[in-house]
Amino acid sequence: MPDKSIVFVTGNANKLREVKAILSIGDVPIDVVNQEVDIPEIQGSTQEVARAKCAAAAQAVGGPCITEDTALCFKALNGLPGPYIKYFMQDVGHAGLNRMLDGFTKPGSLEGREAWALCTFAYSPGPGQEVLIFEGKTDGHVVPARGPTTFGWDATFQPDGFTETYAEMDPKVKNTISHRYRALEKLRVHLQALRKE
Numbered sequence: 001m002p003d004k005s006i007v008f009v010t011g012n013a014n015k016l017r018e019v020k021a022i023l024s025i026g027d028v029p030i031d032v033v034n035q036e037v038d039i040p041e042i043q044g045s046t047q048e049v050a051r052a053k054c055a056a057a058a059q060a061v062g063g064p065c066i067t068e069d070t071a072l073c074f075k076a077l078n079g080l081p082g083p084y085i086k087y088f089m090q091d092v093g094h095a096g097l098n099r100m101l102d103g104f105t106k107p108g109s110l111e112g113r114e115a116w117a118l119c120t121f122a123y124s125p126g127p128g129q130e131v132l133i134f135e136g137k138t139d140g141h142v143v144p145a146r147g148p149t150t151f152g153w154d155a156t157f158q159p160d161g162f163t164e165t166y167a168e169m170d171p172k173v174k175n176t177i178s179h180r181y182r183a184l185e186k187l188r189v190h191l192q193a194l195r196k197e
């Protein structure tokens with residue numbers, strides 16, 4: 001890669017902020033340039049959705065790029081809503097997501113409310129070229145919303161090992177344990193190897 005920047009195709013300003021923050025730290029900081037292009041998202045597994053989106057994004061920008069797909073997966077529902085969490089969140093909100101799990105849970109207990117946040121970064125070297133996938137996962141529970149409701153389902157996801165939801169914790173802490181951070185640590189290795197080519 002001739003320069004030290006990468007094009008991130010996303011329309012989500014919160015994602016962009018976290019990705020910039022995470023990739024700006026480290027031995028070899030990576031500069032992220034945003035292009036906001038509306039890319040259609042297919043139905044399928046998280047990896048199928050991610051591959052198709054990145055391939056279409058590379059066509060749209062005419063060069064190398066990364067895209068990112070975030071899924072929230074409920075254990076009791078065998079991984080659903082998964083990649084469709086955006087539409088569930090929009091239509092039923094935090095309270096509705098909680099209610100979906102009430103039938104699996106004893107009142108006041110976290111048992112049955114297990115969930116994992118799954119982040120799938122995809123990298124395309126350019127239009128028509130093979131897309132690479134980098135995944136990161138953080139386990140936790142779905143809880144009644146606590147904290148600011150500015151970013152998706154952050155207020156309703158409590159990562160394991162913490163008493164705070166993603167929304168309540170210091171963003172710096174979220175960025176060291178999140179699904180996004182874990183996926184970016186893998187992507188970072190790949191991008192650094194490309195620079196040495």
Ligand SMILES: O=c1nc[nH]c2c1ncn2[C@H]1C[C@H](O)[C@@H](COP(=O)(O)OP(=O)(O)OP(=O)(O)O)O1
Binds near residue numbers: 009010068
């Ligand atoms: O760390 C997160 N904490 C809480 N909520 C989150 C997070 N990361 C994504 N989200 C939300 C945004 C969207 O409602 C859905 C993913 O959908 P997803 O298609 O990947 O995102 P998007 O359409 O907003 O942006 P993009 O232009 O990159 O496709 O989960």
Ligand SMILES: [Mg+2]
Binds near residue numbers: 041
């Ligand atoms: Mg999207």
